[in-house]
Amino acid sequence: MSARLFARALLAPRALVPAHAPRALPAPRFLVGAHARWSSQVAHKARKEKFLHDFSMAGKVALVTGGARGLGNEFCRAFIRSGCTSLAIVDLKEDEATESAKALIAEACTGSDMDPADYSVIGIGCDVSSELSVQQAFRRVMDTYGRVDSVVASAGIVENYAAFDYPFDRIKRLYDINVHGAFFTAREAARNMIPQGGGAIVLVASMSANIVNIPQPQTPYNAAKAAVKHMAASLAVEWAKKGVRVNCLSPGYMLTKLTKTILAHDEELKRTWESLTPMGRMGEPEDLSGAIVFLASDASRFMTGSEIRVDGGYCCV
Template identity: 85%
Template sequence: MSSTPARFDSPVNADPVKLSAVAAKARVVKTLPEFSMSNKVCLVTGAARGLGNEFCRAFIQSGCTDLAILDLKEEEAVEAAEELVKAACVDSPMEPEDYRVIGIGCDVSSELSVQQAFRRVMDTYGRIDSVVASAGIVENYSAFDYPFDRIKRLYDINVHGAFFTAREAARNMIPQGGGSVVLVASMSANIVNIPQPQTPYNAAKAAVKHMAASLAVEWAKKGVRVNCLSPGYMLTKLTKTILAHDTELKKTWESLTPMGRMGDPEDLAGAIVFLASDASRFMTGSEIRVDGGYCII
């Protein structure tokens, strides 16, 4: 005696209209709540442009409404804050008054400037939950030709700036029960970039990576998590401008990347939200590389 087996529609056989409706519902309802940045006060350094600005955008898109944008020139930080709020309200039920996004001038190479910036943030919001130390510079000189004052400036911003930012974050987070600190390093913390010479930058980013691990151990029992995000070659506006005059360099970088392309800044959004949110609550002292596989080979 034969029987007809029950028929289950596979995605190939299913009604595409029904599938799209289900996907739309699932996208709204089934998002893991731990990834939400709502009710969190966030701070990002070097955030008027570049990757820091993309991190701010990712936080806003994940529900953050309280955000401090820090950059060297306050007018640029304020302008970036205004633009971010304006963009967030497009095709959204949110209104500009729903956001408290502020721009603050801060020279991260100055301990005093960082302290003053954090004081303004605490005066505005009363707490701080997620901090990203994204301010940094890169220059390309051979080791013999690298001027000492440029080396010192690079370390003051990339290394000392990350330390000052992390320390002030922890000082304010510990009394409130903890928080998340993300130090932005680079794949250069793990490999030597070619063909461009950049020894001080590589060493500085290696220092930032180990700094994150060291601070993570020091503050683990105090509720402050410290992790490291290491991007690969990213097509920021500045990078695009540089590569427009050196197409061969772009081809070289792409050929050395297993995925065969440079990253878009948006490729970092998921990683930064993961590290800054409660989704990574049992993770500290770790590095996430987003480099298209560059460090594998």
């Protein structure tokens, strides 16, 4: 089109609505109310009867390290609520893992048609920093269930020391748990998954793998979580053709019971963290439920070597 014709097209008057054309009238109030009631009823039925089955954890055997408390326990709860009935809660102290298993079963049966006998949730004591201990934990899982489909390496610790003051034994312990523990867990998971045709592994890193937290000093922790993030990508490529997917979940500041206890004595730190988060708040543990189920279920079956950040937008700024 020539410049002259283009200019004429721009200046051409728009078609006018005839004065006699009927106008749309607002819906009567009683119809709006009726639609709201109908919509609510339909939504209730849809929640009960319609959902994407790929997100279901029914029929899958899951294992979560660090599952007795904190975020690991929330991951276990999310799996149970998504239909998982075979779950191994792995933590340092077996009695705490076992108590957590009993509590999850009781919670799952409250207000439900399910019976405690419908669940097989076991607690296993394991020091993830020990390769032998991790191997023994997986052996118990395989002896109990015969397979393992979804594994979450959630066990980890964080400490705050200035770099000049950080004791070496504390650095070594942090790396043994956060990095070596994640590697031992992923490796044993893959060894058992490959013969059965595959599975899903989720390594729990942190937004600290991508940014430097302030004001608290935690260089070894940040570096360890960066290692976990890249470990997930590296293992994903190594095992991709063997049917084993490895992805990474990176939470932001989450209000676990431990974090709440710490912040109760430091309101200024809480305000600082919230002000640095674009959403203006810290996350609740259940804010991670959808992401962990997505990564551990068939819903993410063509996804491997990826990271999902759940941080309220912290890493965007």
